Amino acid sequence: MYDVVIVGAGPAGSTAAIVARRLGLKALVVDRFKPPREKPCGGGLTPRTWKMLERMGVEYPWYDECGEVRVKVADIRYSTGESP
Numbered sequence: 401m402y403d404v405v406i407v408g409a410g411p412a413g414s415t416a417a418i419v420a421r422r423l424g425l426k427a428l429v430v431d432r433f434k435p436p437r438e439k440p441c442g443g444g445l446t447p448r449t450w451k452m453l454e455r456m457g458v459e460y461p462w463y464d465e466c467g468e469v470r471v472k473v474a475d476i477r478y479s480t481g482e483s484p
């Protein structure tokens with residue numbers, strides 16, 4: 401028997417599973433796909449996410465620091481720094 405069933409093994413579901421375990425709950429995580437899942441991802445972590453992972457004790461490979469982020473989707477352009 402499980403105390404909680406978590407549907408989805410993405411970041412949200414995995415985080416919920418870690419929190420449930422720390423609360424002493426027996427959790428079952430189910431996903432429609434078998435891991436490892438294939439997903440396009442920039443692999444970037446915001447400072448807020450990084451701090452949260454540290455607080456949770458989750459180790460994540462650190463490659464380099466990014467000083468500026470530019471997003472260009474259709475007509476939408478966003479940059480955290482100076483536009484070229």
Ligand SMILES: Cc1cc2nc3c(=O)[nH]c(=O)nc-3n(C[C@H](O)[C@H](O)[C@H](O)COP(=O)(O)OP(=O)(O)OC[C@H]3O[C@@H](n4cnc5c(N)ncnc54)[C@H](O)[C@@H]3O)c2cc1C
Nearest residue numbers: 408409410411412413430431432433440441442443444445
């Ligand atoms: C192209 C792209 C690049 C990205 N790059 C970054 C990045 O660099 N950095 C970053 O922080 N974020 C990035 N993101 C955003 C990040 O992927 C999402 O914020 C994050 O995956 C959301 O996590 P989640 O657990 O809420 O959902 P998901 O990651 O979508 O996980 C949901 C899970 O639930 C499962 N599921 C869904 N429905 C069912 C069902 N009915 N039954 C069983 N299982 C089910 C799915 O298979 C999936 O595994 C990117 C997103 C995209 C699309």
